[in-house]
Amino acid sequence: MISPMKFQGSEQYVATRDLTLAVNAAIALQRPLLVKGEPGTGKTMLAEQVAASLGLPLLQWHIKSTTKAQQGLYEYDAVSRLRDSQLASIDGGERVRDIRNYIVQGVLWQAFTAEQPVALLIDEIDKADIEFPNDLLRELDRMEFYCYETRELIRARHRPVVFITSNNEKELPDAFLRRCFFHYIRFPEADTLRQIVAVHFPTLRQELLAAALKTFYQIRDLPGLKKKPSTSELLDWLRLLVAEDIPPEALLAADDKVAVPPLAGALLKNEQDVSLFEKLVYLNQRNR
Numbered sequence: 001m002i003s004p005m006k007f008q009g010s011e012q013y014v015a016t017r018d019l020t021l022a023v024n025a026a027i028a029l030q031r032p033l034l035v036k037g038e039p040g041t042g043k044t045m046l047a048e049q050v051a052a053s054l055g056l057p058l059l060q061w062h063i064k065s066t067t068k069a070q071q072g073l074y075e076y077d078a079v080s081r082l083r084d085s086q087l088a089s090i091d092g093g094e095r096v097r098d099i100r101n102y103i104v105q106g107v108l109w110q111a112f113t114a115e116q117p118v119a120l121l122i123d124e125i126d127k128a129d130i131e132f133p134n135d136l137l138r139e140l141d142r143m144e145f146y147c148y149e150t151r152e153l154i155r156a157r158h159r160p161v162v163f164i165t166s167n168n169e170k171e172l173p174d175a176f177l178r179r180c181f182f183h184y185i186r187f188p189e190a191d192t193l194r195q196i197v198a199v200h201f202p203t204l205r206q207e208l209l210a211a212a213l214k215t216f217y218q219i220r221d222l223p224g225l226k227k228k229p230s231t232s233e234l235l236d237w238l239r240l241l242v243a244e245d246i247p248p249e250a251l252l253a254a255d256d257k258v259a260v261p262p263l264a265g266a267l268l269k270n271e272q273d274v275s276l277f278e279k280l281v282y283l284n285q286r287n288r
């Protein structure tokens, strides 16, 4: 059992109240916490921070479009075994005889058999194909699976605390959703965002922050933007502004001087969005 200690956020991570409630609810229910939200809203970092503050090692599984559920359980390395069997005459073939030498343990296997309780992160589950979540249902539910090659049942010694993140690129199947506790990390409001910035830049000048946030939200609120800049992009931008010693005045589109804020490449990642923003700045100036 995981100790009753509750997640409260941490010095490096700002967690809103509804987020900490969700984390603790998922732990209490012993269900995976499914965290959705735009990229850069701190989903991956949440798993790292919760694991750290509960004192659990974190096993991470980063999902790609080609990832298969089976890889999280185990893989049988038939090629190595074949190769070894061809060389077997040399060392007597000890290794080849035991199939267990060719079973590559996946993250779930490691999480299930760990000596101590662990946290498990299945990151960006929506990257995989549509069958992927369903293929893991039973394993995550029952916390066990069968290895046919070695004829053993791998059962969790301790139920891991499971985090699953999604950037919302694909819908997840109902049967899968039913087994998770769900939380959507909304894009932070200005207050929360200020706290997040303060965690990363404790000595940032307030005028610069105010000007930067104003520009940042203006960009995010542009209708028709292809890619809204995220928290992590705001942090990158601030880092650059500080490094380049850009004064707050330079950010505000003050009369006809600045079109797009300096170093906007940290925020706007394609040319359509840049020209959209230029139009807004232009209109603002005309209406003055």
Ligand SMILES: Nc1ncnc2c1ncn2[C@@H]1O[C@H](COP(=O)(O)OP(=O)(O)O)[C@@H](O)[C@H]1O
Pocket: 012, 013, 014, 015, 037, 038, 039, 040, 041, 042, 043, 044, 045, 046, 165, 196, 199, 231, 232, 235
């Ligand atoms: N609530 C938060 N508190 C502190 N830093 C945050 C928070 N949310 C986002 N960040 C910053 O944004 C970066 C990106 O977060 P990440 O967890 O990678 O986002 P996601 O996994 O949702 O794409 C983090 O490395 C961190 O610097």
Ligand SMILES: [Mg+2]
Pocket: 040, 043, 044, 045, 123, 165
């Ligand atoms: Mg992530």
